[in-house]
Amino acid sequence: MDISKLFAAGGVVMYPLLLASILVVTLAIERLYFWFKIGRRQQPLIQTVLDLYQHRSPLVIDRLDLDRDLPIARIFHAAIALKDTTPDEFRLALESEAHQEIPSLRRFNNVFDAVISLAPLLGLLGTILGLIESFSALNIGTGGNTNTPAIAGIGMALIATASGLVVAIVASICANLFRGLYQRQLAQIQASTSQLELLHRRQWEDRKGSLDETLLDFTQ
Secondary structure, eight states: OOHHHHHHHTOTTHHHHHHHHHHHHHHHHHHHHHHHHHHHHHHHHHHHHHHHHHTTOTTHHHHHHTTTTSHHHHHHHHHHTSSSOOHHHHHHHHHHHHHHHHHHHTTTHHHHHHHHHHHHHHHHHHHHHHHHHHHHHOOTTOOSOOHHHHHHHHHHHHHHHHHHHHHHHHHHHHHHHHHHHHHHHHHHHHHHHHHHHHHHHHHHHHHHHHHHHHHHHHHO
């Protein structure tokens, strides 16, 4: 049986299941590209920015501007762009921007969860419709040949159930994969922002110490 006949045999619920499968595949491709981009470019950017900031290079902002499409670049930029910040202000700037980036990292997770929940229900609905059609075709007490419509109804029930499970399984794999990438990204953001915050605190303490020495010399 080819795909078109299989689709037709599944009944009316195959149409929303088809839309759900297309949606899952489309969103999965978008998310794979998003995470591939982060995985390929983020770590070199973090190392470069931390090195530039440690040496107090004025090029650090320009380097971040080159990769503003990355979440970590926007997080770093929000704090480094501020002038004469205390360590607490610097940390708050990092945390605030990091919270704003969370929706982009979790994008479409709710859609995958919705498909995981709805696809089996649609398959179950197809099962019920197929069984109803099967029982309707069973004219008990008549001598006519009624097996073919009944078997067709059972076939529709089985195809709809299997299709709903397949769509839900694919959506579940995608959701778990992207949820794992999201958790790993959160850990990497926390680690890199902690490193940046430590560098800023050291520089702030150095400036404060130099200012205190200057004031002490001036008073003397």
